[in-house]
Amino acid sequence: xxxxxxxxxxxxxxxxxxxxxxxxxxxxxxxxxxxxxxxxxxxxxxxxxxxxxxxxxxxxxxxxxxxxxxxxxxxxxxxxxxxxxxxxxxxxxxxxxxxxxxxxxxxxxxxxxxxxxxxxxxxxxxxxxxxxxxxxxxxxxxxxxxxxxxxxxxxxxxxxxxxxxxxxxxxxxxxxxxxxxxxxxxxxxxxxxxxxxxxxxxxxxxxxxxxxxxxxxxxxxxxxxxxxxxxxxxxxxxxxxxxxxxxxxxxxxxxxxxxxxxxxxxxxxxxxxxxxxxxxxxxxxxxxxxxxxxxxxxxxxxxxxxxxxxxxxxxxxxxxxxxxxxxxxxxxxxxxxxxxxxxxxxxxxxxxxxxxxxxxxxxxxxxxxxxxxxxxxxxxxxxxxxxxxxxxxxxxxxxxxxxxxxxxxxxxxxxxxxxxxxxxxxxxxxxxxxxxxxxxxxxxxxxxxxxxxxxxxxxxxxxxxxxxxxxxxxxxxxxxxxxxxxxxxxxxxxxxxxxxxxxxxxxxxxxxxxxxxxxxxxxxxxxxxxxxxxxxxxxxxxxxxxxxxxxxxxxxxxxxxxxxxxxxxxxxxxxxxxxxxxxxxxxxxxxxxxxxxxxxxxxxxxxxxxxxxxxxxxxxxxxxxxxxxxxxxxxxxxxxxxxxxxxxxxxxxxxxxxxxxx
Numbered sequence: 283x284x285x286x287x288x289x290x291x292x293x294x295x296x297x298x299x300x301x302x303x304x305x306x307x308x309x310x311x312x313x314x315x316x317x318x319x320x321x322x323x324x325x326x327x328x329x330x331x332x333x334x335x336x337x338x339x340x341x342x343x344x345x346x347x348x349x350x351x352x353x354x355x356x357x358x359x360x361x362x363x364x365x366x367x368x369x370x371x372x373x374x375x376x377x378x379x380x381x382x383x384x385x386x387x388x389x390x391x392x393x394x395x396x397x398x399x400x401x402x403x404x405x406x407x408x409x410x411x412x413x414x415x416x417x418x419x420x421x422x423x424x425x426x427x428x429x430x431x432x433x434x435x436x437x438x439x440x441x442x443x444x445x446x447x448x449x450x451x452x453x454x455x456x457x458x459x460x461x462x463x464x465x466x467x468x469x470x471x472x473x474x475x476x477x478x479x480x481x482x483x484x485x486x487x488x489x490x491x492x493x494x495x496x497x498x499x500x501x502x503x504x505x506x507x508x509x510x511x512x513x514x515x516x517x518x519x520x521x522x523x524x525x526x527x528x529x530x531x532x533x534x535x536x537x538x539x540x541x542x543x544x545x546x547x548x549x550x551x552x553x554x555x556x557x558x559x560x561x562x563x564x565x566x567x568x569x570x571x572x573x574x575x576x577x578x579x580x581x582x583x584x585x586x587x588x589x590x591x592x593x594x595x596x597x598x599x600x601x602x603x604x605x606x607x608x609x610x611x612x613x614x615x616x617x618x619x620x621x622x623x624x625x626x627x628x629x630x631x632x633x634x635x636x637x638x639x640x641x642x643x644x645x646x647x648x649x650x651x652x653x654x655x656x657x658x659x660x661x662x663x664x665x666x667x668x669x670x671x672x673x674x675x676x677x678x679x680x681x682x683x684x685x686x687x688x689x690x691x692x693x694x695x696x697x698x699x700x701x702x703x704x705x706x707x708x709x710x711x712x713x714x715x716x717x718x719x720x721x722x723x724x725x726x727x728x729x730x731x732x733x734x735x736x737x738x739x740x741x742x743x744x745x746x747x748x749x750x751x752x753x754x755x756x757x758x759x760x761x762x763x764x765x766x767x768x769x770x771x772x773x774x775x776x777x778x779x780x781x782x783x784x785x786x787x788x789x790x791x792x793x794x795x796x797x798x799x800x801x802x803x804x805x806x807x808x809x810x811x812x813x814x815x816x817x818x819x820x821x822x823x824x825x826x827x828x829x830x831x832x833x834x835x836x837x838x839x840x841x842x843x844x845x846x847x848x849x850x851x852x853x854x855x856x857x858x859x860x861x862x863x864x865x866x867x868x869x870x871x872x873x874x875x876x877x878x879x880x881x882x883x884x885x886x887x888x889x890x891x892x893x894x895x896x897x898x899x900x901x902x903x904x905x906x907x908x909x910x911x912x913x914x915x916x917x918x919x920x921x922x923x924x925x926x927x928x929x930x931x932x933x934x935x936x937x938x939x940x941x942x943x944x
Contacts, residue, residue, distance in 0.1 A: 485581020
């Protein structure tokens with residue numbers, strides 16, 4: 283049986299020929315844990331080519347030795363063999379084609395034979411990791427437990443499957459702070475019995491405060507979020523995986539401790555990485571070959587932080603729906619929008635359908651089909667950004683400008699909706715020189731996934747400050763609705779310098795050979811889709827597009843929200859296709875130079891066997907978007923193609939009477 287995760291390889295390689303001459307190497311993984319990861323000394327390999335004649339002129343090598351004679355025809359344009367003598371660690375299969383004379387490499391795939399654990403799990407509990415082994419100041423490490431977690435078979439509960447997992451050693455511990463009043467950084471490392479010689483760090487969520495659930499049980503299906511329900515978990519693929527609570531365990535006072543706050547912002551990432559590295563080397567007796575980071579939301583921000591601050595520690599990074607500026611989108615912007623609704627500007631939930639309908643009226647058909655999804659997101663965002671389009675919601679203005687019902691907006695409410703979509707301009711520079719932050723996008727207002735307040739803000743209420751606001755103003759006794767950034771420039775600049783992942787200089791990461799896959803959702807009203815675009819464009823401006831194209835890819839998935847990366851069609855109520863095997867995409871890029879294509883198919887499929895695919899859509903590389911070809915099922919990705927849409931940075935001036943602060 284062929285692996286269903288066949289990957290086209292040759293077009294991604296620096297020496298590749300055209301797709302017409304492509305050869306695809308796939309691995310039959312029957313009896314092994316995951317694709318291209320085997321525990322035995324042999325593996326079935328199938329080479330697929332465009333024709334029998336093409337393969338007749340091809341040669342195949344394993345670790346540099348010609349093994350063409352082992353392959354036999356196994357169907358039209360296919361040959362297969364069982365390759366033996368695999369060595370522990372990486373084993374490289376390469377296909378060379380000589381039909382044009384000199385043999386040219388056209389495909390490559392690494393098969394990793396597992397390395398068995400060398401140390402007992404119990405011995406790791408007594409391990410001493412000195413502070414000198416960690417690249418940032420600490421007071422050392424305490425290992426609190428090391429427990430064997432037995433292998434479990436696949437199980438189904440209702441509509442959810444828990445995939446089989448191998449036996450591994452779960453190590454729990456704490457990294458002690460330098461400041462005795464700061465909390466510990468609690469961490470977990472999962473060390474599988476059979477190792478692919480790679481490590482993977484998992485990011486957190488929100489304000490963190492607990493070890494990522496993706497390290498535990500059924501939560502592993504979220505490591506990272508949005509991988510298909512039948513995709514093997516990281517530990518099943520042989521990764522040693524780890525994460526931490528980022529250095530606090532709840533409450534609202536931890537941001538007042540500088541070490542604790544800096545740990546949350548970025549320092550815990552390096553400290554936890556170095557501890558996990560020491561544990562992995564102790565367990566297997568050898569260094570890992572590759573190091574990865576996978577994170578969504580806060581974890582996506584953390585993924586960008588490690589690329590910017592610790593670039594030599596990571597080979598592959600997946601940053602999904604990153605809150606690039608968590609301080610802006612999670613704290614300062616919501617306060618600004620709530621302040622604007624203290625008086626007549628409040629927009630009750632009953633008016634949201636009118637807003638959603640107007641967005642659909644102007645945008646739904648601009649991608650070639652009226653289907654409830656706004657695929658041409660760049661054009662639509664421009665239509666509703668008041669710095670580009672004056673009075674974008676004028677069509678639903680109430681007669682005379684007063685509030686006359688739920689099917690229209692008053693002038694005060696129109697000003698608030700404009701504020702949703704306009705950029706924020708600070709009167710002083712923030713981290714990495716940013717003064718402007720793009721506003722919210724459009725396309726999913728009706729699901730309650732938008733920036734509106736479901737209840738009218740009340741200045742007389744407690745309005746307790748969030749952790750980042752506590753760090754900004756320096757106290758937990760503060761009414762958040764009285765906050766204005768212009769009154770706290772030092773606090774805002776400090777918090778953004780710690781939290782924001784906006785440094786565009788990724789030159790060290792790129793020169794080290796690192797690969798970064800950045801993915802956003804067009805209907806995300808938590809991280810926003812436009813600020814990650816703004817960050818990507820800043821990297822291009824700093825490093826040049828041709829350089830960035832060598833190590834970074836940015837994708838936007840249409841119609842998906844922030845939480846769990848799920849979304850629903852605004853008309854049909856159907857779940858938007860959102861499953862993609864991001865682990866394989868990043869690993870194949872790092873391991874074999876397999877550059878992710880411009881058009882990646884995202885699916886929605888049943889959560890239990892046989893995992894039937896119900897719908898699909900293209901996930902296009904920015905600034906492309908899915909355009910309907912004019913016929914066929916619009917819930918099938920095959921009927922779309924990715925087309926280009928020009929980028930547009932947010933303006934820094936405010937025509938049409940829009941002002942940055944209310």
